Amino acid sequence: MKLLFSDTSPYARKCVVAAHEKGLADRIEIERVNPFETDFHEVNPLNKVPCLVREDGPSLFDSFVICDHLDRLGGGDPLIPAAGTDRDRVLRLHAIGQGITDAALNLRSQVMRDAKLDTPLPKDWFIDRQWSAIQKSCKLLDQEIDSLQGTLDLGQISVGTALGYLDLRFPESAWRHHAPALATWYETFSQRPSMQATAPKG
Ligand SMILES: N[C@@H](CCC(=O)N[C@@H](CS)C(=O)NCC(=O)O)C(=O)O
Structure with missing residues (x-):
């Protein structure tokens, strides 16, 4: 999977921190984009980062949705308690x-x-x-x-x-x-x- 990412985006950073904590950092390819200069509407109609592009399903946005997905995919304690x-x-x-x-x-x-x-x-x-x-x-x-x-x-x-x-x-x-x-x-x-x-x- 690939994360459309910008170095200064705090939302994108939240997702990468979550990926590190869940042991998933190695499985995510980081693609740096400037959302104000690059058109990626085909994967995110809002053209915002972060956006997680997956081989096995539709792309995911926004940062909370991506973190929730990574939380269920990765190992260790849940970052979002179930109930x-x-x-x-x-x-x-x-x-x-x-x-x-x-x-x-x-x-x-x-x-x-x-x-x-x-x-x-x-x-x-x-x-x-x-x-x-x-x-x-x-x-x-x-x-x-x-x-x-x-x-x-x-x-x-x-x-x-x-x-x-x-x-x-x-x-x-x-x-x-x-x-x-x-x-x-x-x-x-x-x-x-x-x-x-x-x-x-x-
Ligand atoms: N609610 C979104 C906010 C994402 C967002 O606003 N990202 C900024 C970068 S920090 C962006 O891509 N802005 C481009 C734009 O507003 O067109 C999230 O949590 O992911």
Whole structure:
């Protein structure tokens, strides 16, 4: 199988971290694409990365769907618990990580769009909304830090890759200041071999 991938995409990184953790990294060919320059609508009508192209079935997107597939395909403990309150906890954490990532991507897109426009659009309400989502999510994770401990799951991977993307695009962001316990957690989490092997190059 082949993963359409971009070096700086936090969604694609989440899938590759999951693949490493499930012992599947060697079975996935990575094909680097720029979704803004390459047309791959035939395998993903949204033309977004990540996209998992399979020999034995239709291509899969988005990142959660790919991670869920890899989770069932690979070995070891499940990254997404099958049922119960543990499943709720992991999916909730995943949603927070995904939300931080979406907000940071929105900010990044706005920065890129403004750079192309002569007269920047009024944007403060939008920018403020994204930063507020990021700050409030980090604070919540900080207060609920126990939910990030224990056996590895997709919630942890989602939060870890979201924070990695924040550091990549907005190194000046003060999320650590507002969330010291989360910062300590991330310090350890980012040392995992799967995170080290997938650290974005910029
Ligand atoms: N919800 C999707 C988001 C994927 C996404 O937005 N990927 C970005 C790269 S980080 C992309 O391909 N953007 C191209 C575009 O927006 O046209 C997921 O979780 O996979």
